[in-house]
Amino acid sequence: MGVRKNARDLTSAEKAAFVAAVKRLKAQTTGRNYDWFVTTHINYFAAVGGVRYAHQSPSFLPWHRQYLTEFEKALQVLDPSVSLPYWDWTGDRTATGAPFTADFMGGTGAGGNGPVTTGPFAGATNWRITVSASSATSLRRALAAGGATLPTGTQVNRVLNVAAYDAAPWSSASATGMRNMMEGWNRQGANLHNAVHVWVGGHMAQQDSPNDPVFWLHHCNIDRLWSQWQTRWGFDAGHYLPPAGTAGVVDLNEEMQPWGGVTPAAVLDHRASYTYA
Numbered sequence: 001m002g003v004r005k006n007a008r009d010l011t012s013a014e015k016a017a018f019v020a021a022v023k024r025l026k027a028q029t030t031g032r033n034y035d036w037f038v039t040t041h042i043n044y045f046a047a048v049g050g051v052r053y054a055h056q057s058p059s060f061l062p063w064h065r066q067y068l069t070e071f072e073k074a075l076q077v078l079d080p081s082v083s084l085p086y087w088d089w090t091g092d093r094t095a096t097g098a099p100f101t102a103d104f105m106g107g108t109g110a111g112g113n114g115p116v117t118t119g120p121f122a123g124a125t126n127w128r129i130t131v132s133a134s135s136a137t138s139l140r141r142a143l144a145a146g147g148a149t150l151p152t153g154t155q156v157n158r159v160l161n162v163a164a165y166d167a168a169p170w171s172s173a174s175a176t177g178m179r180n181m182m183e184g185w186n187r188q189g190a191n192l193h194n195a196v197h198v199w200v201g202g203h204m205a206q207q208d209s210p211n212d213p214v215f216w217l218h219h220c221n222i223d224r225l226w227s228q229w230q231t232r233w234g235f236d237a238g239h240y241l242p243p244a245g246t247a248g249v250v251d252l253n254e255e256m257q258p259w260g261g262v263t264p265a266a267v268l269d270h271r272a273s274y275t276y277a
């Protein structure tokens with residue numbers, strides 16, 4: 001069983017191992033390589049066959065949980081010692097601190113929304129963007145420059161205090177429910193997931209956001225917060241909604257594409273597979 005650690009607590013060797021595994025996955029030219037994961041996020045950004053799987057729907061959390069697990073497994077084929085780290089942006093809130101250090105994710109982009117200039121993912125030779133809506137071949141960021149602020153611990157607690165998992169109309173328009181506050185469409189003073197994408201800017205603000213490796217650290221933290229909500233309210237099937245019979249979204253026991261038969265019910269209790277430090 002894996003333990004997913006806070007990125008700020010990784011040793012130099014753990015950081016180097018994670019970066020090396022990510023780069024090896026990026027260098028693969030076939031199969032579920034790094035760019036396959038980028039392409040999958042783009043393909044499932046909007047509805048597929050009339051069903052919203054990855055975003056603006058109840059399965060935002062279980063879809064990304066499985067997505068992270070598949071990515072982590074791909075890394076572990078290359079280095080079994082690697083687990084996904086999480087970026088707790090309530091504690092690490094600057095453009096120069098963890099995880100944006102030169103020995104890990106690297107820093108911000110040059111001149112606003114420009115190419116990242118420091119760290120292992122700087123420049124198109126180190127890290128070439130090949131699957132993207134934009135023509136940029138280098139990773140771009142605009143840390144803290146896009147007007148968004150990182151969520152606070154108080155705002156996180158406001159979301160974790162919401163008892164209902166989700167609510168009709170099961171979309172970005174849901175006015176109540178934890179999921180839409182966590183995702184960030186229903187703000188109520190607490191925009192968690194979306195605000196962090198905007199705060200990082202660059203590729204993270206686009207559909208091809210997994211081109212930025214910090215995507216995995218951010219979504220790992222979102223998954224951790226869902227796990228904290230589950231710890232408080234329950235890991236059982238009663239704490240996913242809707243249970244059945246809802247068109248256009250993934251009900252509790254419906255398959256999440258493209259994960260081959262994996263349902264929200266199957267991923268609710270992750271504790272036998274991994275835990276959070």
Ligand SMILES: [Cu+2]
Nearest residue numbers: 193197209219
């Ligand atoms: Cu996201």
